[in-house]
Amino acid sequence: MAAPARNPDAPASPTVKKDAHEWSRAALEGVLAKRFFYNQAFEIYGGVAGLYDYGPTGAALQANIIAAWRNHFILEEEMLELDTTIMTLSDVLKTSGHVDKFADFMCKDLKNGEIFRADHLVEGVLEARLKGDEQAREAEAGTTSKPKEEVAAEGSEDKKTAKKKKIKSAAVKLDDAVKAEYESVLAQIDNYTGAELGQLIKKFAIKSPETGNELSEPVEFNLMFETQIGPTGYVKGYLRPETAQGHFVNFARLLDFNNGRVPFASAHIGKSFRNEISPRAGLLRVREFVMAEIEHYVDPLDKNHERFDEVKQVKLPFLPKGIQQSGKTDITTTTIGEAVASGMVDNQTLGYFLARIYLFLQKIGIDTQRVRFRQHMANEMAHYASDCWDAEIKTSYGWVECVGCADRSAYDLTVHSKRTHKELHVQVPLKEPKVYDKLIPELNRKALGPKFKKEAKAVEEAIVEMDQDALGSLQSQLQNGSAKVKVGSQEYEITPDLVKVELKVVKETVRTYTPNVIEPSFGIGRIFYSLLEHSFWAREEDADRGVLSLPPLVAPFKALIVPISNSKELAPLVKQVSRKLRSAGVAARVDDSSATIGRRYARNDELGTPFACTLDFASLSKGTMTLRERDTTSQLIGPIDEVISVIRTLCDGEIDWQGAQKRLPAYSGQQALD
Numbered sequence: 249m250a251a252p253a254r255n256p257d258a259p260a261s262p263t264v265k266k267d268a269h270e271w272s273r274a275a276l277e278g279v280l281a282k283r284f285f286y287n288q289a290f291e292i293y294g295g296v297a298g299l300y301d302y303g304p305t306g307a308a309l310q311a312n313i314i315a316a317w318r319n320h321f322i323l324e325e326e327m328l329e330l331d332t333t334i335m336t337l338s339d340v341l342k343t344s345g346h347v348d349k350f351a352d353f354m355c356k357d358l359k360n361g362e363i364f365r366a367d368h369l370v371e372g373v374l375e376a377r378l379k380g381d382e383q384a385r386e387a388e389a390g391t392t393s394k395p396k397e398e399v400a401a402e403g404s405e406d407k408k409t410a411k412k413k414k415i416k417s418a419a420v421k422l423d424d425a426v427k428a429e430y431e432s433v434l435a436q437i438d439n440y441t442g443a444e445l446g447q448l449i450k451k452f453a454i455k456s457p458e459t460g461n462e463l464s465e466p467v468e469f470n471l472m473f474e475t476q477i478g479p480t481g482y483v484k485g486y487l488r489p490e491t492a493q494g495h496f497v498n499f500a501r502l503l504d505f506n507n508g509r510v511p512f513a514s515a516h517i518g519k520s521f522r523n524e525i526s527p528r529a530g531l532l533r534v535r536e537f538v539m540a541e542i543e544h545y546v547d548p549l550d551k552n553h554e555r556f557d558e559v560k561q562v563k564l565p566f567l568p569k570g571i572q573q574s575g576k577t578d579i580t581t582t583t584i585g586e587a588v589a590s591g592m593v594d595n596q597t598l599g600y601f602l603a604r605i606y607l608f609l610q611k612i613g614i615d616t617q618r619v620r621f622r623q624h625m626a627n628e629m630a631h632y633a634s635d636c637w638d639a640e641i642k643t644s645y646g647w648v649e650c651v652g653c654a655d656r657s658a659y660d661l662t663v664h665s666k667r668t669h670k671e672l673h674v675q676v677p678l679k680e681p682k683v684y685d686k687l688i689p690e691l692n693r694k695a696l697g698p699k700f701k702k703e704a705k706a707v708e709e710a711i712v713e714m715d716q717d718a719l720g721s722l723q724s725q726l727q728n729g730s731a732k733v734k735v736g737s738q739e740y741e742i743t744p745d746l747v748k749v750e751l752k753v754v755k756e757t758v759r760t761y762t763p764n765v766i767e768p769s770f771g772i773g774r775i776f777y778s779l780l781e782h783s784f785w786a787r788e789e790d791a792d793r794g795v796l797s798l799p800p801l802v803a804p805f806k807a808l809i810v811p812i813s814n815s816k817e818l819a820p821l822v823k824q825v826s827r828k829l830r831s832a833g834v835a836a837r838v839d840d841s842s843a844t845i846g847r848r849y850a851r852n853d854e855l856g857t858p859f860a861c862t863l864d865f866a867s868l869s870k871g872t873m874t875l876r877e878r879d880t881t882s883q884l885i886g887p888i889d890e891v892i893s894v895i896r897t898l899c900d901g902e903i904d905w906q907g908a909q910k911r912l913p914a915y916s917g918q919q920a921l922d
């Protein structure tokens with residue numbers, strides 16, 4: 249199968265021509281399956297949608313991405329790393345809002361019962377109609393070049409049926425106003441409620457794609473996997489849908505560990521689980537995936553970041569909410585310094601992380617020409633969040649959210665503190681004590697208990713939690729004889745013998761506040777897959793020779809050791825070089841199969857191995873070894889120890905291939921080896 253060119257949008261490298269063949273996802277998938285990066289879980293039983301196993305190459309690539317992430321964030325920023333349980337108490341997720349609100353909308357084919365995720369269905373159908381419109385316009389203008397691809401399926405529950413469920417794009421020209429409306433809906437597709445999606449389905453006459461049957465109204469489906477903890481069935485739990493709650497429930501200990509000081513950040517890398525309605529697009533929407541999440545705690549009155557100056561010149565591609573609201577997707581490129589100064593990005597800490605996310609993606613080999621930061625629109629954002637940006641990466645599936653970066657305000661810590669009555673706040677001594685008048689409620693608990701019985705506690709809590717305005721109103725109602733206190737939907741009558749509200753002078757020596765949380769949340773699988781797409785290309789001379797240009801930092805194996813023949817004489821040297829590379833910290837593999845050297849190189853190009861060391865009979869007599877670079881296929885030669893030292897410095901990123909060329913002479917016998 250023909251392998252694709254690397255980045256169709258990027259300029260060709262001066263030394264390697266990477267755009268010789270048309271891009272083909274099927275070719276990449278062929279290589280990923282052949283070289284066992286990953287495959288569908290339980291494949292021999294027919295597979296389960298949304299679950300994947302990583303093979304030796306995939307597992308190593310993922311481990312290297314995670315190691316780079318730990319270095320870039322946890323070590324560089326001195327974050328406090330956590331490893332909390334996957335099994336989560338239902339109470340925790342009830343408090344965080346997940347039990348009630350962590351849901352997507354699904355609708356059903358009213359005749360055959362097939363399930364669709366409502367927003368994805370609307371998106372797929374409108375995209376297909378726009379594609380059909382494009383075809384019709386091209387046909388009208390006589391410019392049709394080749395048949396357009398069908399838009400990817402929605403609702404496919406497994407690989408076997410996926411093929412059948414394409415949403416067909418018929419070449420039908422749309423009215424200009426309809427076209428504009430479709431584009432505007434697509435630009436805001438993450439933004440609709442269930443009822444709104446229902447209206448869109450009706451308005452645009454969307455039917456079940458395969459059967460043309462009517463669809464049900466969208467209904468909510470909670471994405472969490474529910475279970476019981478222990479044999480009694482009394483303790484309900486869920487597999488966590490994110491790692492964040494594990495940070496928040498440990499906040500008091502983390503703060504103590506950090507000597508009571510804010511700002512600081514906790515970080516966690518681990519699996520999360522979401523029972524996605526319709527997993528699709530390989531690793532991009534799965535039911536079990538690795539997340540790497542940071543919770544950075546800041547003073548709500550000071551969201552500046554002490555290292556902001558280090559990144560303020562970094563230029564980022566932004567898609568702000570204003571542009572999206574007008575139905576457009578134009579990118580604004582500006583420095584993060586300007587973006588924060590103009591107020592487009594809410595604060596320095598959020599801006600600092602956007603820049604650091606971009607630098608991380610660049611470091612591991614993501615093509616930054618295919619990265620953008622998309623701001624959430626008001627309805628799309630959780631009600632408590634003050635600003636939120638997604639780092640999106642363009643793949644053959646379109647733009648994909650790979651990192652969410654939100655200012656979650658004080659929401660999570662506040663709700664957990666309220667629910668558990670544990671203090672999840674920070675105290676800082678005031679330079680000058682603060683003296684002021686404050687309304688304070690005094691509760692007559694002996695009278696409240698008998699009066700309200702089992703409701704008494706809730707009534708007391710409602711009064712204690714009142715702010716000054718509410719207490720002011722309570723005070724004046726009580727002065728008039730009685731007051732009403734609301735608990736949920738119920739109202740309770742309070743009289744002055746039960747509660748008094750008095751103005752008192754208070755002196756504060758400490759400031760107490762609940763920190764705000766800025767949360768960068770990474771989906772490692774989505775980054776992993778995007779990186780593979782961005783790295784894949786084919787040799788100009790042979791479309792079947794695919795190459796994965798993974799940077800040495802994350803490549804599964806850094807060096808290949810290739811003996812020129814499997815002669816017994818070379819075997820001890822192969823072992824010696826292998827040992828030396830290992831002790832230099834370079835992950836190396838030996839390929840002493842009987843395949844030709846060229847074939848062995850080609851195999852390793854598909855594994856993304858950046859360097860190959862070739863041992864021949866001159867290695868025995870002269871102690872030399874050649875060094876081949878994957879992308880250019882150019883070769884150098886030198887004494888074995890020197891070549892190993894060059895590989896180590898290449899892998900550490902201290903030098904690039906040009907640096908290596910300064911340290912070792914070019915090898916001219918390449919043709920003989922190939």
Ligand SMILES: Nc1ncnc2c1ncn2[C@@H]1O[C@H](COP(=O)(O)OP(=O)(O)OP(=O)(O)O)[C@@H](O)[C@H]1O
Pocket residue numbers: 490522524531532533534535537539649650651652769770771772773774
């Ligand atoms: N089902 C999934 N499969 C793979 N990665 C996921 C999945 N859901 C979320 N992620 C990853 O976790 C990150 C943080 O999760 P977050 O809750 O912000 O995602 P989300 O907004 O629910 O994603 P989406 O809108 O695509 O469902 C995402 O940016 C993404 O990289």
